[in-house]
Amino acid sequence: MGISMWIRVYAIFVKELKQLSRDKMTFGMIIMIPLVQLMLFGYAINTDARHIPVGLVDLSQTSESRAVEHALVATQSVDFIARYRSIKDAEVAITKGEIRAVLYLPADMTRRLFNHPLYDHKQIDSPLTLPIGQWIVDGSDTVIASTIRALRNMPLDEVANHTTIRTAPSFEVVQYFNPEQRTVVNIVPGLVAVILTMTMILFTSSAIVREHEHGNMEFLITTPVRPMELMIGKIAPYVLVGLSQVAIILSVGHWVFSVPIKGSLLSLLGGSILFIFASLTLGLVLSTIAKTQLQAMQMTIFILLPSILLSGFMFPYDAMPVAAQWIAEALPVTHFMRMIRAIALRDASLLLLGKDALWLGLFTIGGIIIASLRFKKKLG
Amino acid sequence: MTSNASEQIEYAIEATGLTKRFGDNIAVNKLDLNIPKGSIYGFLGPNGCGKSTSIRLLTGLLEASEGDVTILGKPLLGHEESLKKRIGYMTQKFSLYDNLTVKENLDFVGAIYGFAGKRKKSRIEELLALYDLEKQAKQFAGSMSGGQKQRLALACATLHSPELLFLDEPTSAVDPENRREFWERLFDLCAAGTTILVSTHYMDEAERCHALAIMEDGNKRADGSPQALMDAMPATVVEVSGNKLRQLKQTLTQHPEILSAAQIGAHLRVLIKKKVLDPLGFISELSDGRETILARPSLEDVFVTCTGGRHGD
Numbered sequence: 289m290g291i292s293m294w295i296r297v298y299a300i301f302v303k304e305l306k307q308l309s310r311d312k313m314t315f316g317m318i319i320m321i322p323l324v325q326l327m328l329f330g331y332a333i334n335t336d337a338r339h340i341p342v343g344l345v346d347l348s349q350t351s352e353s354r355a356v357e358h359a360l361v362a363t364q365s366v367d368f369i370a371r372y373r374s375i376k377d378a379e380v381a382i383t384k385g386e387i388r389a390v391l392y393l394p395a396d397m398t399r400r401l402f403n404h405p406l407y408d409h410k411q412i413d414s415p416l417t418l419p420i421g422q423w424i425v426d427g428s429d430t431v432i433a434s435t436i437r438a439l440r441n442m443p444l445d446e447v448a449n450h451t452t453i454r455t456a457p458s459f460e461v462v463q464y465f466n467p468e469q470r471t472v473v474n475i476v477p478g479l480v481a482v483i484l485t486m487t488m489i490l491f492t493s494s495a496i497v498r499e500h501e502h503g504n505m506e507f508l509i510t511t512p513v514r515p516m517e518l519m520i521g522k523i524a525p526y527v528l529v530g531l532s533q534v535a536i537i538l539s540v541g542h543w544v545f546s547v548p549i550k551g552s553l554l555s556l557l558g559g560s561i562l563f564i565f566a567s568l569t570l571g572l573v574l575s576t577i578a579k580t581q582l583q584a585m586q587m588t589i590f591i592l593l594p595s596i597l598l599s600g601f602m603f604p605y606d607a608m609p610v611a612a613q614w615i616a617e618a619l620p621v622t623h624f625m626r627m628i629r630a631i632a633l634r635d636a637s638l639l640l641l642g643k644d645a646l647w648l649g650l651f652t653i654g655g656i657i658i659a660s661l662r663f664k665k666k667l668g
Numbered sequence: 669m670t671s672n673a674s675e676q677i678e679y680a681i682e683a684t685g686l687t688k689r690f691g692d693n694i695a696v697n698k699l700d701l702n703i704p705k706g707s708i709y710g711f712l713g714p715n716g717c718g719k720s721t722s723i724r725l726l727t728g729l730l731e732a733s734e735g736d737v738t739i740l741g742k743p744l745l746g747h748e749e750s751l752k753k754r755i756g757y758m759t760q761k762f763s764l765y766d767n768l769t770v771k772e773n774l775d776f777v778g779a780i781y782g783f784a785g786k787r788k789k790s791r792i793e794e795l796l797a798l799y800d801l802e803k804q805a806k807q808f809a810g811s812m813s814g815g816q817k818q819r820l821a822l823a824c825a826t827l828h829s830p831e832l833l834f835l836d837e838p839t840s841a842v843d844p845e846n847r848r849e850f851w852e853r854l855f856d857l858c859a860a861g862t863t864i865l866v867s868t869h870y871m872d873e874a875e876r877c878h879a880l881a882i883m884e885d886g887n888k889r890a891d892g893s894p895q896a897l898m899d900a901m902p903a904t905v906v907e908v909s910g911n912k913l914r915q916l917k918q919t920l921t922q923h924p925e926i927l928s929a930a931q932i933g934a935h936l937r938v939l940i941k942k943k944v945l946d947p948l949g950f951i952s953e954l955s956d957g958r959e960t961i962l963a964r965p966s967l968e969d970v971f972v973t974c975t976g977g978r979h980g981d
Contacts, residue, residue: 292782299779303768310767507763507824510727511780512752 296513300521304495308525314491318529322483322536329479330545334471337435343370343378343390348397352447356393356401356420359446365435378424388432389425397421406444465633473548476541477632478601480534480560481625485567485595486588488530492571493584495522496663501581515663519656523568530564531557538632551631555638559631562648563624569655570620576662595621623647679738680705680832680863681726686735688721688886695721697886699735703865703879705831708858710877711867712971718886719867720760723834726865727757740831753781756830760837762817766810770801770820773809774827781828795823799853815846822853826862833857835866839873851876871968882974889974898965903927903939903973904947905965910958920954928972939969 309315346353360366370387372378378390394400401407403416411417427433466473496518499505508518538556541547549556570591578584596602598616605616605626616622623644630636638645679702686699696718703709711719724730726737728748737744739751764773774795778788796802799819804812809820818838825833835854839847851873854864866877874880874894881891890897908916913936920929920938927939940947951960 295779295782295784299776303765303772303776306772307765307767502766503759503761503763504765505763506729506759506761507757508780509729510752510755510757511777512749512782513780514749 293514293517296517297521297524300513300518301524304522305525308529318487318533319536321487322479322533323540325483326476326479326537326540327544329475330472330541333475335431336469336471337431338364339367340365340388340432340435341369341386342366343372343381343387344368345372345375345378345390345392347395348393350398352398352401353393355447356397356444357391359442359444360391360439362446363439363442365439375424382424382426388429389423389436391421391423393421401444401447404444406441407448472541472545473633474629476537476545476547477628478599478625479541480537480628481563481599481621482596482601483533483537484530484560484563484624485621486592487533488526488564488567489571489574489591490585490588491526491529492523492568493574493578493588494581495526496572496575497578497581497584500579515660519572519659519663523572526568527561527564530567531560534560547632549632550635552635552637555631555636556628558638559624559627559641559645562645562652563620563627565652566620566624566648566655569652569659572659573655573662576659591619595619598622599625601625620648620651678705678741679703680707680740681709681865682738683726684736686722686725686737687733688718688725688730689733694886696725699888701881701888703863705863706858706861707878708854708864708866708876710874710880711865711883712869712871712874712880712967713867713883713975714869717883719883720836721886722883723757723836723865723867727755727834728752729757753828754831756825756828756833758821758825758833758835758838760840762809762821762841764809764817764821764824767808769806769808770796770812771805773820773824777824777827783827791827795827799823814841815843815849818842818846818850819853822850826857829862831862833862833864835864837867837869839868839870847873871966871971875967882971884975890970894967897970898967901965901970901973902942903965903969904942904944905963905969906938906940906947906951906960907963908936908938908951908955908958908960909934910955916955916958920951923954925950930972937963937969939973 344357346357357368361368366389368391370381372381372390375390375392378387378392381387382390397420400418400420403411403414403418404420405412405414405417423436423439425433425436463469496505499508534556538547538549542549571588574584574587574591578587594615598608598612599605599619599622600616601621605613605622608616627636627638627641627644630641631638681701681703683699683701686696686701687694688696699718699722711722713719721730725732726739726744728744728751739747740754742751744751765776768776771792774792775788778784778792783791796805799822801816801819801823804816804820809817812820818841822835822838825835839850842850854866858864866873868874877894879891879893880897882889882897892900910916913931913934917929917931917936920926920936925941925944927941929936929938931937938951940950944950948960948962952958
């Protein structure tokens with residue numbers, strides 16, 4: 289019994305692999321999806337806003353006001369792309385979306401500057417201290433707004449042309465693992481999780497449905513094939529697909545974007561396999577619900593969106609409300625997101641991540657049980 | 669089930685009161701079947717008459733709403749999996765893999781039925797030769813002609829030498845020449861002891877069966893061997909020849925004694941109820957002296973007589 293079971297599983301595995309290799313489009317997508325998305329996101333996604341287009345209303349028109357403008361440009365945070373006669377004109381430009389913020393320098397800016405403690409340290413505790421200008425920001429985008437907010441206490445050394453007072457900061461911050469604060473370092477391992485979620489769930493959810501749609505299932509279920517054998521045989525090739533995608537993303541990320549891979553390859557392999565299995569079984573469960581490939585696709589997207597938005601790939605997990613964290617915890621991708629970032633960036637071992645690893649394992653077992661129970665060798 | 673020791677005939681399929689409902693719709697209504705081993709049995713009927721559903725019920729693909737089925741001496745319920753090794757099924761639609769070659773399809777099906785190594789290789793070679801597919805062995809199944817696909821499907825369905833073979837409209841996509849060839853193969857299989865259940869909507873195919881059931885709207889209207897069905901037909905066949913047959917048809921079909929009148933070439937084929945004692949005289953009177961002769965009933969006459977609401981009398 290045992291041997292004929294593995295013969296059947298192997299037969300399905302070989303058949304699936306042959307069909308996959310002959311489907312040029314799908315085969316191409318397996319390689320192109322990770323490559324294109326990695327290149328696109330690696331270069332494009334940056335949570336650190338720079339060169340924000342802003343406007344200037346300069347009522348002071350002095351050499352000092354020009355010095356303030358130059359000092360701001362030197363920070364690279366903003367680019368002054370337009371000048372306006374009045375605040376009214378600038379506000380219209382913000383509404384139109386031509387600029388994201390405007391700097392207003394009042395007519396008495398020079399006097400305010402000379403009385404400012406950041407310009408002249410003798411002015412500390414002076415009752416005449418006033419801000420030298422005002423930023424009006426399109427606050428709807430919080431990333432832009434916080435970048436501008438960071439300019440609030442900008443040093444005025446350059447304007448003063450001499451070193452001004454320096455107070456010790458309240459805290460010293462040491463940035464481990466990504467000292468240069470490059471967004472891409474966090475994006476690349478996260479991309480492994482998102483792309484695997486997408487391809488693994490999509491391929492398996494349509495794999496069984498495809499047999500139904502092409503009429504192959506009607507023949508298959510009159511043969512001695514058991515549901516479990518069909519499922520194992522059908523998903524096994526995609527484990528190889530998933531692992532090659534992990535390899536593509538991490539190696540391109542390493543060579544093109546200099547993303548470090550600090551953890552051991554064994555932990556990386558173990559974590560990836562656990563996640564691939566969990567995603568594949570999720571796809572299998574979907575395939576027992578979907579009747580057509582289109583439905584399978586829709587369900588995949590239904591899973592994919594929260595996987596991108598709630599898993600911690602785009603927004604920090606810790607910033608989410610508790611209810612959203614529960615939903616995130618239910619998705620396998622959240623656990624893998626934590627694991628792969630820990631392994632690749634912080635040299636964590638699989639053992640250290642036992643809780644997430646265990647959860648992925650349990651998810652897989654539960655998924656296989658549900659899929660086998662739902663998959664009936666009957667029509668209709 | 670009657671367990672009579674003196675019973676001589678062994679049945680491959682026995683069904684009593686087999687019923688399948690889809691919601692309010694009754695697809696198969698109280699079907700009784702006794703199909704002897706080693707025979708070719710046909711389901712004849714129009715599309716949607718319940719042929720495919722009956723086959724799916726008998727193979728265990730669908731669960732019956734009511735009724736008992738015994739396949740190869742074992743009750744179907746509870747033995748579906750063990751019976752799967754003993755039965756073969758060829759679906760109405762080509763259900764093998766278009767993007768695998770002929771040989772790869774056979775390899776796959778062979779492995780599914782537990783064939784391996786030399787045993788598998790020699791069985792596949794045997795089938796390729798038997799079904800004349802040697803030249804196509806490396807061709808993708810999707811690029812073959814209807815007849816070749818049909819032969820491949822039959823080869824796959826019979827790879828494990830099943831005792832009972834179900835064929836659901838096997839020749840609907842095949843030209844007449846290939847259809848003849850295909851039936852020759854079926855008689856070869858039958859001669860080797862395989863019981864075959866085949867569904868069709870072609871009269872000439874039904875006539876080749878040892879016995880058949882005429883189905884309509886999920887009901888079995890008549891069954892028996894083609895000859896017995898023709899002999900027992902409750903109607904007489906008269907052929908009328910002459911001119912203006914279309915108008916004659918109009919007048920004839922008004923009569924309650926006339927079951928049907930259909931033009932076939934230069935004749936009008938008229939089915940008259942058996943209770944009319946002098947059918948020739950009856951027709952001659954109605955057809956203004958056109959030439960009338962008695963004709964041998966055909967299976968189509970049987971089909972017409974017992975379907976379309978004419979079966980009641």
